[in-house]
Amino acid sequence: MGCGTSKVLPEPPKDVHLDLVKKVEPYTGYKTDIYKHFIKGDGDAIKSAIPSPPRHTNPHVEQAEPRKNRVAKYRAKFDPRVTAKYDIKALIGRGSFSRVVRVEHKATKQPYAIKLIETKYREGREVCESELCVLRRVRHTNIIQLIEVFETQERVYMVMELATGGELFDRIIAKGSFTERDATRVLQMVLDGVKYLHTLGITHRDLKPENLLYYHPGMDSKIMITDFGLASARKKGDDCLMKTTCGTPEYIAPEILVRKPYTNSVDMWALGVISYILLSGTMPFEDDNRTRLYRQILKGKYSYSGEPWPSVSNLAKDFIDRLLTVDPSDRMTALQALKHPWVVSMAASSSMKNLHRSISQNLLKRASSRCQSTKSAQSTRSSRSTKSNKSRRVRERELRELNLRYQQQYNG
Structure with a gap:
């Protein structure tokens, strides 16, 4: 409730796994983050931290092609089965082993959320199994609904209802x-x-x-x-x-x-x-x-x-x-x-x-x-x-x- 609410998990038993991937955690950056240039935006206007063109160039001409290339390059990271069915629109959440993106179904234009979980890591794999175990069983008007799942060797794509009305x-x-x-x-x-x-x-x-x-x-x-x-x-x-x-x-x-x-x-x-x-x-x-x-x-x-x-x-x-x-x-x-x-x-x-x-x-x-x-906690953390x-x-x-x-x- 509000900024700074922490999720602290009191000492779990060693033989029991806890899902530590929680929704919309502030991003702190990872050296090997393959999503680092995919910043939240609307529609296809996916921007990256690339320097602006020199002042003497025409930005409308120079930026159009690079932006297209960046969007295409990012989408190429998704499984072709996903991009064949959904348009990737914006990043809306990040976790330690997951990303949540807003997508649009190409045929119906219905918006959805896709949660990508990296299962090549043990923690990500356990997170995925835990969440899917529950979501595959539920179907209720007041519970977020799992629509479909795409699985690859290193990733799972969970297509879910998108709640757009806020907290x-x-x-x-x-x-x-x-x-x-x-x-x-x-x-x-x-x-x-x-x-x-x-x-x-x-x-x-x-x-x-x-x-x-x-x-x-x-x-x-x-x-x-x-x-x-x-x-x-x-x-x-x-x-x-x-x-x-x-x-x-x-x-x-x-x-x-x-x-x-x-x-x-x-x-x-x-x-x-x-x-x-x-x-x-x-x-x-x-x-x-x-x-x-x-x-x-x-x-x-x-x-x-x-x-x-x-x-x-x-x-x-x-x-x-x-x-x-x-x-x-x-x-x-x-x-x-x-x-x-x-x-x-x-x-x-x-x-x-x-x-x-x-x-x-x-x-x-x-x-x-x-x-x-x-x-205050962040400013004094180093000491x-x-x-x-x-x-x-x-x-x-x-x-x-x-x-x-x-x-x-x-x-x-």
Whole structure:
């Protein structure tokens, strides 16, 4: 949510693989990057970092041919089966072992996204297998859809639906009006998708606002759940218990932190966090210190103080409380959440006050704070080597002790 949100994965077990390729990571450059001249643009206007022609030349004459050559050269890197069917338009995301490009189907002119994963690297191969395992099984209106797959010896091309409507909270800020009824409409769509996933034995494990996208810019657009890099798929009849410690810190459920086997109820905890943010623009659990953040989560410590909470209905707060329950056995399931009076009534009996001003101010304030802390961290990074390593070891020891203490309490 906003600039600088980090994805930190707490120590995974050594025998379990985690998909570390996350969407739209800022590009830092690789010496062997074959995509380095393919910069985001529209249509065929794909530009590269090539010096401009001398002033005495005619740019319209001199630039036309080189640009054509560059575009053709880049497209030649794609498998011919892909370029025979799709026009490559623009780069829209980069990961350690993947690229996401916007394309257009030549026959229908329908836009799609293609995720290229380099499978010649072990990590890329495992990422691909993990994501495909989930996406090949799902077909739901509120979940990003895999259209087709092209495989080569060193790459996999995953053709997927393209969500062009932007992130959930970007839309809220731009909308100008947001009520509890709007919130229930959003949550109903997300809950429908989550219930479907859980029915298939799939746990997303990284639900957060950045992974909830609008399909198109129109007011009637649906919400789509995206980014299944950390998802876990269980076969029918499996005990559905997972052990991998993973996720985004502010959205991690308590049972994950205490290293207990957990179920798909961790997704419901994350939805409780999202619901809290949706109605206030603030986080229920937030602290720059990871140990203090985890302590808040383990205690289930949050409040309804400050704007706009006095204007939010008790029914909405009850909905959040039933999701942000430390004991996962007491937490609502997706089906129960869909049947909660606040969602069923579409907030008809709730306050219809426009919460937009408070939510937008809080969201923008948090985004600005995140950006500032990121810039500050980048400017001081070079002077923190030994000291940073020492303080990190201290934090890790504190976290282990904290986890052990709460695990003992958790076990009775």
